[in-house]
Structure formats: structure tokens, C-alpha cells
Amino acid sequence: DAGITQSPRYKITETGRQVTLMCHQTWSHSYMFWYRQDLGHGLRLIYYSAAADITDKGEVPDGYVVSRSKTENFPLTLESATRSQTSVYFCASKYDSNSPLHFGNGTRLTVT
Amino acid sequence: AQSVTQLDSQVPVFEEAPVELRCNYSSSVSVYLFWYVQYPNQGLQLLLKYLSGSTLVKGINGFEAEFNKSQTSFHLRKPSVHISDTAEYFCAVSGPGNQGGKLIFGQGTELSVKP
Numbered sequence: 185d186a187g188i189t190q191s192p193r194y195k196i197t198e199t200g201r202q203v204t205l206m207c208h209q210t211w212s213h214s215y216m217f218w219y220r221q222d223l224g225h226g227l228r229l230i231y232y233s234a235a236a237d238i239t240d241k242g243e244v245p246d247g248y249v250v251s252r253s254k255t256e257n258f259p260l261t262l263e264s265a266t267r268s269q270t271s272v273y274f275c276a277s278k279y280d281s282n283s284p285l286h287f288g289n290g291t292r293l294t295v296t
Numbered sequence: 297a298q299s300v301t302q303l304d305s306q307v308p309v310f311e312e313a314p315v316e317l318r319c320n321y322s323s324s325v326s327v328y329l330f331w332y333v334q335y336p337n338q339g340l341q342l343l344l345k346y347l348s349g350s351t352l353v354k355g356i357n358g359f360e361a362e363f364n365k366s367q368t369s370f371h372l373r374k375p376s377v378h379i380s381d382t383a384e385y386f387c388a389v390s391g392p393g394n395q396g397g398k399l400i401f402g403q404g405t406e407l408s409v410k411p
Contacts, residue, residue: 215397226302226386226403227340234397242398274339281390281397282347284330287339 187211190275190288197265198296205260205291207275215278216258217285218242218250220271227274233258265295298323298389302402310410311379317372317405319387327391329370330399331361334384343385346370357381382409 188209197203207216214235219227219242229242231250239250247269249261258277262269272292276285303318321327328347332340344355351363361372370387384406388399 217398219401224403227401229398229400232398276340278397282328283397284342284345285332285340285388285399287332287341289337289339 188275188277188286188288190273190291192291193289194292196294196296199265199267201265203262203265203293205262205273205275205293207258207260207288209256209258209275209277209286211277211279211286212255213277213279213286214255215281215283216252217276217278218248218258218260219274219276220244221274221290222271230260230273262293265293267295269293270295298327298391298400300387300389300400300402302385302387302405304405305403306406306408308408308410309377312376314375315373315377315381315407317385317387317407319370319372319402321368321370321387321389323368323389323391325391327389329361329363330388330390331355331359331370331372332386332388332401333357334386334404336383340386343372377407377409379409379411381407383407 191206217232218230233239233252275288299322301320330345331343334340346363354360384404387402
């Protein structure tokens with residue numbers, strides 16, 4: 185039971201580069217989410233998806249793009265990375281709207 | 297819109313002492329409430345949840361929380377903490393009116409248990 189896997193675990197990139205963070209879940213959960221975690225801000229929702237081909241913005245979507253062509257994958261792309269996007273990114277999934285979230289172990293992204 | 301406030305950013309406590317981590321929420325509709333724990337360099341794990349029914353909810357590792365609708369609170373308690381409880385704790389709210397089942401998180405409380 186692999187659960188929810190994020191890759192890479194650590195990433196260093198330069199300002200202006202495009203970066204894609206991967207998220208894969210093996211439960212066939214309908215809902216998937218991307219959060220970023222920063223000191224003093226807790227977790228803030230970037231984007232979420234209720235099913236394949238359905239995505240919607242969260243609290244802080246600017247500078248990010250998502251897609252969900254398959255139920256199990258929910259990649260997050262930073263089209264042109266900025267230093268303010270240095271953060272720890274968590275992917276999460278849930279079975280339905282009332283279920284608890286299951287989190288991946290996170291990707292620590294540093295933009296230099 | 298729903299929001300969550302965790303009233304303490306850091307809580308230091310000695311081993312075997314009781315602890316309470318405070319959480320208040322705001323919502324104009326019925327809510328679902330959650331507590332998550334995050335150990336260093338890991339993702340978040342569910343401690344307990346309140347969906348409906350009994351207002352006293354028991355979770356893993358000896359934690360419990362009480363839903364108080366009149367005070368819009370969902371405080372987390374443990375009667376006797378261990379060193380291994382040192383972690384960051386997040387309160388979160390969701391609800392039937394919350395499109396897409398989104399969870400809104402508080403800013404976290406860092407629990408530090410000292411010997």
C-alpha cells in the first residue's frame with residue numbers, strides 16, 4: 185500500500201525556471217490538493233481537484249498551474265519560479281468531501 | 297468564509313504534565329473539525345476528527361478534543377504528555393458548504409515536551 189507519493193523530496197532551482205512537482209496516489213481518491221507550508225502561515229491551499237479534469241483555485245494560486253488528466257496524478261507546475269515560492273509543498277488526497285486528508289511527505293523547494 | 301485560529305504558536309510543557317492546545321473557528325454553517333500532527337520532516341497525520349454526534353472525540357496517542365458550538369472551539373487535550381508528543385499540531389475546518397471538501401488550516405501550534 186504505497187499511499188501518496190511526492191517527488192522530488194528536495195529541489196533547488198533558479199529564479200525564472202519552470203519546475204514541476206509530482207504527486208501520485210494509489211487509493212483512487214477523488215479529491216486531491218496542493219498546499220504550501222511557510223513559517224507563520226501554516227498550510228495554505230494552492231489548488232485542488234474534485235475529480236479528473238476538474239481543478240479549482242485555492243487561497244494562493246498565482247504563479248502555479250495544475251492538471252489532472254488521470255485520477256491518480258496531480259502535478260503542480262511553477263511556470264517561472266520566484267524566490268517567494270521557496271516553501272515546503274504538500275500534496276494530499278481524500279476519498280470524498282467528508283473524509284480526512286491523507287498527506288504526502290512533502291517537497292522542499294528552494295528558489296535561488 | 298470559514299477560518300481557523302490557533303491561539304498559541306508555541307506551548308512548552310514538562311513530560312507527564314497535561315496539555316491543552318486551543319483552536320477557535322468561524323463559520324456560518326455546520327462544520328467538520330480536524331486535528332493533525334506533523335513530526336519533523338514528515339507530512340501531516342490525522343489525530344482525530346469531529347463530523348457529528350458526541351462532542352467529545354477521542355483520537356490516537358491518547359489525545360481527545362471537545363467540540364463546543366456555542367464557543368466555536370475545538371480544543372485538543374492530553375492528560376499526560378510524552379517526549380514523543382513533541383511536534384506541530386494543526387487544527388482544520390471543513391464543512392458541507394465548503395466547495396470541493398477543502399480544509400482550511402490554522403497556523404499551527406508547536407508543542408515542545410521537556411524532560
